[in-house]
Amino acid sequence: MERSRFLGTVEEAVGAATLPGLPAPHPGRAVPDLAEVDLTPHFIEAFELLDGVVHWGAALEVITGIMTERGTEEFLSWDQEHLPADGLLSALAERGYRRISTTLPADPEGRVPHQMGYMDARVGISAAVAAFAESGSVVVTSGPGRSRLASVIPAVHVVLVPTDRIFRSLSHWAAQVESPGRLANLMVISGPSRTGDIELTLTRGVHGPGEIHAVLLQ
């Protein structure tokens, strides 16, 4: 249907609508002003409540530890320039770990064969552009050098979190973030993948990572 006809019908319906509180003003931009608190402990508590694992610094040791435990030598990752841990990828390479490329080939037909190469990826590395103390969430985005699938495909997600990126809540961050539509994808992750579909019994790792590790960096 034509856009104009569709919207014409909607406009007519809006005219006849019986909504309470008309003219229904927008509530405005109201995020409560709260006293300064150190948000890091709040974030840690909330993140752990979701069964996330928190580490301080030492990203390399954390990641090699997980790789050993998972018996894998391959990983998916963002490019080094988007990871706030200098020299992390080269150090991993030196230790013999192999990064699976997350850049799709130019030929569209190459997408599926390329992606099938992630089938057995067990560890993915990315970084948080923001984190939320209230909900224990981390935010990852798409962009050059920043693969989406690196954070969602592997069984374990390791996310580097600079503590100065911790905000109170999604709302508080949303109130100040600039043009969030600029990036094709923005993902707020709150804990490991889970489902309660079978008798509301909580099980982890149904499609996304069953384990999430936050490496806090000061």
Place this chain on the structure above:
Amino acid sequence: MGQPVTFRRRAVGEMGTPKPAAVGRAARRFMGKRQWAIDDFTPMEETRDRARMIRLHTLANLHRYLGQFADSVERNGGTVLWAADAAEANRLISEVVGRKEGSLVIKSKSMVTEELDLNAHLQGDGHTVVETDLGEFIVQLAEDHPSHIIAPVMHLTRQDIGALFHERLEIPYTDDPEELNAVARRHLRRFFLSADVGISGVNTGIAETGSIITVTNEGNGWLTTAAPRTHIAVMGMERLVPTFEDAATIVEVLARSATGQRLSVYTNVVSGPRRPGDPDGPDEFVVVIVDNGRSRVLSTDASEILACIRCGACLNVCPVFREVGGHAYGQVYPGPVGSVLAPGLADFTEAADLPFASSLCGACREVCPVRIDIPKLLVHQRVRAIRENDPFRWLGPGLKLYGQAAKRPRVWKSLLAAGRVAGRMKGRDEWFHRLPFHAKGWTQSRDFPAPARQSFRQWWKENRDGT
């Protein structure tokens, strides 16, 4: 006698099976988990008020925000398609999917595509459609329908699901949720990575940024929108807010109300296809905006129901839903929200009895995160049902008589007197075991008291009135 009372008949059928017991248990457990922690940075009542205002404001300006949304999507490099009804939506989606023969389509949970019966349509066109939400995947395997808007297999036990997986996926029987989950993960993985098209619903669209949000706990919503070459987002036209900040409020309220989480595990904000330089993501992003009866609902006195954010809480608290389960409603949207919405979306007369499937106990109104006065809307829909296709035509004459009598005290008194006479003739022990005609519905399971020999007003007149 009126039309066949289909909800009632379906409900009786469902109540004869073990399903409602599973639903009742699950719904109560759901409500047990629902909480709003006091140490949150998100104050509960204010945030609910805010969410309500955002939704009502959007509806009151819907045409403008839809226009802005479409402009923003296009600015981001996406395409917007407009569908007046289910047939048009299916045709448009088919056209996008069908550029390649026999496409593999993965879907993340979407109620609006249930409304369209999209899967059947795409399969009819020769495509393979795989539901990826665990619950929807189970529904698809069982060739069943979802019974709850956020917990599609609330009506099934783990044993049911174990047997189903055993039979359909040819694995050894297990009813351990962990193992069943692992089976589904393995099974669905290759579909995620190799699908041609991902179809998602839209939990919230954002007018200013042209973004769509999907919320999932499993991660299938993210995979569906990130891995295939084409992402089609199917959006009910009312599922919009003005800004990203507004959307933040909505998803914060939604997660708390739906499952007692502060946020769902994956709040996925998609704003168009992959940008130049992005290593992955879809090349093509299409939003299909669906009316399918919504503008009709908006123009009636049930408009407020379109403020719904689909949290499912009103289902979980509803005493009727808890006893009959989702399937008794015979509609995509069951429970209190569905009983208002469904008759409006569908041909009204088809679902005209649904608004009556409520005791008007008000639990839904109390729990609704955006404070929709659902009982009031149910009553509005009842009025309309009576006008258009009264499912309880037999009540009409009685209520006419009541109306005539109860506005004339004299007539009222004689009516009461007549009742007393009838009572004295029939009532042996002051309670009836059987009532005639339609009142026998009452005495199927309950005795009914006979009128007293002396009414209160007679007693007052004889004993207390000065005159």
Place this chain on the structure above:
Amino acid sequence: MSQSMPETVQLFVTCIIDAVFPQVGRDVVEELERNGAEVEFPADQTCCGQPAYNAGHHRESTEVLMHNLEVLDRTDGTIVIPSGSCADFLIHHGPRLASGDPETAAMAERVAERIREFTSYVAGQREQASAEETETGDRPPARRAFYHPSCHALRGLGLRREGESLLDSVPGVERVEIEGAEECCGFGGLFAVEMPEVSTEIMNTKLDRLEEAGVEMLAGADAACLIHLEGGLRRRENPMQVVHIASAIAAGRQGR
């Protein structure tokens, strides 16, 4: 009890109590008088109009409502209604239904402002008088009693504690909780005959829980819910006593 000037109270007794449970009405009058009220009964009252409203028959409902608003508007003082549901209807729906023209709207508002549900009124009076009934003499062995906070009192008027405190003051009663205490009993007005099987299923859930908790006495402030539950209990041949809270108070005092 009260030392101050007697307050005039208009009793809107409700159609069910009037026709089926006049004794409840007499107990209500007695309790109001004990709390220092001078009770009047506007003789032309009939029914609030809610049955037709809920069933979707708004013309009938509004006519009945208007008649009763007029009757009540001609009187003075607090209007006490021994039913949460009827009180909720007159307070919250009356003004909306009567909003057709400004005069009737104003009348509906005036009446609504004067209305108090019975338990809320009595609990308030007792609090003011701060003279809780203290019982002396032999206490009969305590019976397990549950106060059913009917939906419209609970969710419409925000009342529950009030009725419970009245039940607590009745000698020989031990108030107990049941699972899902605030869940609907399944009555729902004409719903009970329009969808009898569903109504019954909800009722059975409630009755099962009352039985599980070993409740011997079921008290409430909505006669309609109580009829429905007692009707079901009778079929189960369960001898649980079902009483309106006003009668529970009166019985407690008279040792009946």
